[in-house]
Amino acid sequence: MANLAIDAVKDMTYDAIVIGSGISGGWAAKELTGHGLKTLVLERGKDVKHIKDYPTTTKNPWEFEHRGQLPLEVKNQNPIISKCYAFYEGTEHFFVKDAEHPYVQEKPFDWIRGYQVGGKSLLWARQTQRWSDFDFEGPARDGFAVDWPIRYADIAPWYSYVEKFAGISGNRDGVPQLPDGEFLPPHEMNCVETFFQKQVAQKYKDRQVIMGRAAHITKPQPIHLEQGRAQCQHRTICERGCPFGGYFSSNASTIPWAARTGNLTLRPDSVVHSIIYDDEKGKATGVRVIDANTKEVMEFYAKIIFVNAAALNTNLILLNSTSKRFPNGLGNDNGLMGKYVGFHNYRARVSAEYDGHLDSTTDGRRPNSPYIPRFRNVHKQETGFLRGYAAGFNARRNNVTNQDGLGESLKNSLLNPSLGGWSVGSHMMGETIPKESNYVALDKSQKDPYDMPQLKVSIDYDENDEKMTKDYMEQMTEMFTNAGFKNIQAKDSKQAPGLDIHEMGGVRMGKDPKTSLLNKWNQLHECKNVFVTDGASMTSTSTQNPSLTYMAFTARAVDFAVKEMKKMNL
Numbered sequence: 109m110a111n112l113a114i115d116a117v118k119d120m121t122y123d124a125i126v127i128g129s130g131i132s133g134g135w136a137a138k139e140l141t142g143h144g145l146k147t148l149v150l151e152r153g154k155d156v157k158h159i160k161d162y163p164t165t166t167k168n169p170w171e172f173e174h175r176g177q178l179p180l181e182v183k184n185q186n187p188i189i190s191k192c193y194a195f196y197e198g199t200e201h202f203f204v205k206d207a208e209h210p211y212v213q214e215k216p217f218d219w220i221r222g223y224q225v226g227g228k229s230l231l232w233a234r235q236t237q238r239w240s241d242f243d244f245e246g247p248a249r250d251g252f253a254v255d256w257p258i259r260y261a262d263i264a265p266w267y268s269y270v271e272k273f274a275g276i277s278g279n280r281d282g283v284p285q286l287p288d289g290e291f292l293p294p295h296e297m298n299c300v301e302t303f304f305q306k307q308v309a310q311k312y313k314d315r316q317v318i319m320g321r322a323a324h325i326t327k328p329q330p331i332h333l334e335q336g337r338a339q340c341q342h343r344t345i346c347e348r349g350c351p352f353g354g355y356f357s358s359n360a361s362t363i364p365w366a367a368r369t370g371n372l373t374l375r376p377d378s379v380v381h382s383i384i385y386d387d388e389k390g391k392a393t394g395v396r397v398i399d400a401n402t403k404e405v406m407e408f409y410a411k412i413i414f415v416n417a418a419a420l421n422t423n424l425i426l427l428n429s430t431s432k433r434f435p436n437g438l439g440n441d442n443g444l445m446g447k448y449v450g451f452h453n454y455r456a457r458v459s460a461e462y463d464g465h466l467d468s469t470t471d472g473r474r475p476n477s478p479y480i481p482r483f484r485n486v487h488k489q490e491t492g493f494l495r496g497y498a499a500g501f502n503a504r505r506n507n508v509t510n511q512d513g514l515g516e517s518l519k520n521s522l523l524n525p526s527l528g529g530w531s532v533g534s535h536m537m538g539e540t541i542p543k544e545s546n547y548v549a550l551d552k553s554q555k556d557p558y559d560m561p562q563l564k565v566s567i568d569y570d571e572n573d574e575k576m577t578k579d580y581m582e583q584m585t586e587m588f589t590n591a592g593f594k595n596i597q598a599k600d601s602k603q604a605p606g607l608d609i610h611e612m613g614g615v616r617m618g619k620d621p622k623t624s625l626l627n628k629w630n631q632l633h634e635c636k637n638v639f640v641t642d643g644a645s646m647t648s649t650s651t652q653n654p655s656l657t658y659m660a661f662t663a664r665a666v667d668f669a670v671k672e673m674k675k676m677n678l
Contacts, residue, residue, distance in 0.1 A: 117409065122148040122373065125395050125410040127380050127425065130227025132642040132658040133416035134358030134366075135270065139666035140414070141371035148373045148408055149363075150397060152417075153223030155376040156202075156230070158359040162349030164198040172197050191607055192220050194231055194347040202230055202347070212551045214566035218606035219420065225376055226359035227418065228609070231347045234323040234355050234475070236276050237498075237652035238267050238287040242486055246648055250485075250494050252541045253448060253648045254618045257628035260287065266660035274356040274659065275332050277476070278321030286318075286481040286652070292326045294319045295476045299468045300503035300530050305478070307591040314486070315587070317501060320479040323356035323656075335361055344473045355475070377401055379558050382429040383413060383438050383638060391637045391678075392438070398558045412637045412669050412678055416662070419449075419643030423548050423614040424563045426640075439632035442622055445615060447547040449567055450649040452610040453497070453538035456577045456600050458584040460593035462503070462530040469505040469527055477502040480534070482651040484579065493575035497538035498651040499584065505530050532593055536580040539651045540605075541572050542613050567605045610654055612646035630665040637678045641665050 123145035126136045133149065140147040155161070169175055176197045183190045186206045195203050204221040211219055222228040241260040247253040264287070271290040278291040297305065297319055305317040324340040325332050332338075337353030337360055346355050353360035366372040377400035384394040384407060394409035415422050423446050429438035437445045477500055484496035508528035510521040540546075546568065550561035581598035588596050605611075618624020621633040630645050632638045641662040643654060672678045 120394075120407060121409040122146045123410060124148070124412045124414065125150065125408060126414045126416060127395065128227060128416035128418060128421075128642065129225045129358055129363060129374070130222075130416065130418060130642075131229045131232070131358060131655050132662045133227070133414070134229065134362035135659050135662040136414040136416055136641065136666060137366040137372060138362040139663050140670075141366040141369040143666070143670045144369075144371065145670070146371050146373070147366070148375060148410065149366075150378040150380055150395065150408070151223075151225050151227075151374070151376045152379040152400060153225065153227075153376060155374070156224045156226050156349075156359055158353065158364060159349075159351045162351060163201065165345070165348045165351050167198065188218050189220060191218055191603070192609075198345065199231070199347045202349075209556060210554070211562050212554060212564040214564055215568045216604035217565040217567050218604050219565065220606065220609045221418070221421075225363065225374065226357055229357040230349055230359060232609075232655060233653070234346065235479075235653040236271075236274075236321050236323050236656040237479075237481075238289055239263070239650050239652055239657055240285050240287050242285045243648070243650035243652070246495060246650070250489070252494055252543075254616070254620070254623045256647050257617055257619045257624075262628070263657070263660050263664065266664040267656065270656065270659040270663055272329075273331055274323050274361065275325040275329070275337070276321055276656075277324050277326045279319055281316065281318045283316055283318065283481050285486050289321070291321070292329070295322070295324075295326065295474050297478055298470050298503060299465050300462055300532065301478050301501065303465065304501065304503070304532070304591050308587060311590050312483075312587070315480065315483045317478050317480055320476045320500070322476040324475055325354050335365060337361065340475060342473045342475055344475050346475060379560075380417065380425050381405070381558070381560060382425060383415070384409075385429065385431040385433060385438060385635065387431060387433050392635055398560075400558075403558065411673065412639065414662075414665075415638065415640045415644075416642045419611045419614060419646075420548055420563060420565070422640060422642055422644040424550070424561075426615060427550050428560060434634070438638065439625055439634040441634050442625075444623070445625055446549050447544050447614065448542035448616055449546045449548060449611060449613040450540045450542040450646065451567065451605050451612065452608040452649060452651075453540055453569070453573050453577065454535060454608045455603055456536045456580050456598065457533065458581060458588060458596065458598045459531065459533045460588045460596040462532055462591075462593050464592065465530065466527075482539075484583075491575070491579060493572045493579065494541055495539040495572075495576075496651055497536045497576055497580050499534050499536050499580065501532070501534045503530055503532045532588070534584050536577070536584075537608075537651055537653075538573065538576045538580065539649050541570070542616070542648060543570070548614060567611075569605065610643070610649070612643040612649050612654060615640050615644040616647045617645050618647060629668045630661055631668075639665050639669060
């Protein structure tokens with residue numbers, strides 16, 4: 109019987125375990141298996157195989173029962189997820205419904221989740237900007253959060269590494285606060301976007317309008333063809349899953365690549381309960397899992413563990429990983445786990461109209477748009493708020509339909525719309541300041557469907573966010589006015605945090621174990637064989653979209669972990 113028990117443990121033992129299969133988890137799987145490690149990837153959601161499991165990816169609008177719209181009943185049942193722009197009849201199967209994984213909102217927070225193999229990498233907006241030293245040095249310079257333990261030079265080669273594999277389109281713009289990368293050909297601006305770019309360049313020395321940098325293959329390279337991916341077709345229905353692999357996702361890229369090595373075991377429907385810590389060995393030895401279908405509890409074992417469950421769920425798992433050594437959560441000696449959570453402020457938008465360029469219009473589709481890098485408080489503190497914001501920008505020509513008349517005349521009018529003027533618009537993406545009062549914690553009384561504690565979320569805006577929002581609306585209004593745009597309208601949606609889907613922090617990196625949870629290698633200070641490389645690891649948020657940085661952190665951390673394993677340090 110003893111031998112049977114030993115054999116059973118062997119069958120559940122791997123070199124490495126990765127929790128989560130989204131953008132960072134997929135990269136962890138790719139890198140670990142590529143180094144020859146037998147790797148188990150645990151995903152709490154269902155399996156989604158590239159192409160095969162994209163049920164709506166080739167559907168035409170008229171093939172949907174409700175023409176893409178969600179029934180009122182579904183919206184009423186899902187007031188949180190229904191706020192997400194990408195949630196509609198063609199994508200609802202990729203989103204977590206409100207009742208499926210409840211959480212406690214101590215303050216309003218819209219938690220957007222995708223539980224399946226690939227996670228939110230199937231749904232993301234695919235914007236990919238590098239951070240600069242203005243971002244990594246920000247906390248030390250401005251006096252918020254704690255100092256990052258790394259600088260741009262530490263991560264720059266890893267940005268290049270992941271960019272070449274993922275496929276990132278863009279221009280080499282020479283903007284100091286937005287380092288250039290390894291780019292495929294960029295998407296193009298239309299004539300009004302180019303007009304605005306020139307107007308801004310003429311009137312502002314510190315501001316640039318550039319083409320966005322996005323994870324779309326505009327010119328496949330051999331590495332992309334080797335992955336089985338093809339050129340982006342500009343269908344702009346990316347969130348349904350791309351059968352061409354034209355945009356980067358775990359499903360189209362890193363997970364199939366890991367599977368080719370023969371070293372990958374992928375286990376969907378596996379809800380991670382906690383990480384197992386051995387007090388005698390002084391390290392983590394495995395992961396406790398609840399089968400999503402049978403509710404059976406099982407354990408898997410490994411030498412190293414990468415936690416990539418997405419920021420808030422990573423916090424939940426680590427806080428729930430208690431032991432005699434760590435009664436308040438794995439590695440949580442300083443009591444800071446779950447605290448200093450940040451996000452991006454997307455509340456404000458500015459729209460306008462333009463009467464020029466009426467000899468031109470837009471044609472076709474484009475999965476990307478121009479971008480305005482942060483220009484506030486870059487080289488020095490110049491405003492009444494800390495840090496700054498980036499902004500999106502786009503222009504399009506509208507169709508005007510005459511709805512007067514009856515019968516045949518009305519039908520002809522509807523079938524033959526005329527061109528109106530141009531609409532322009534911008535949205536902000538503001539950096540929020542991580543603070544102790546923005547936190548997540550385990551609720552002491554309420555449980556989820558797997559009898560695990562529900563996550564309590566207490567995250568809100570502050571005075572700095574209000575000042576920044578006001579400044580964005582003022583500055584963008586001024587820029588639109590100087591460009592000759594008319595009917596300018598600035599709006600603050602007052603939306604709750606969370607809808608940005610860029611939650612970060614709670615298990616932040618830092619130099620000092622007294623004020624941070626992870627070291628410069630994304631390694632828990634107090635449990636060296638556990639690594640966190642998703643959004644939970646972020647010390648501050650910058651103004652850039654974060655996913656590219658997660659990819660680079662993950663590849664870098666795996667490289668370090670493998671070297672440490674060879675030295676017998678883990």
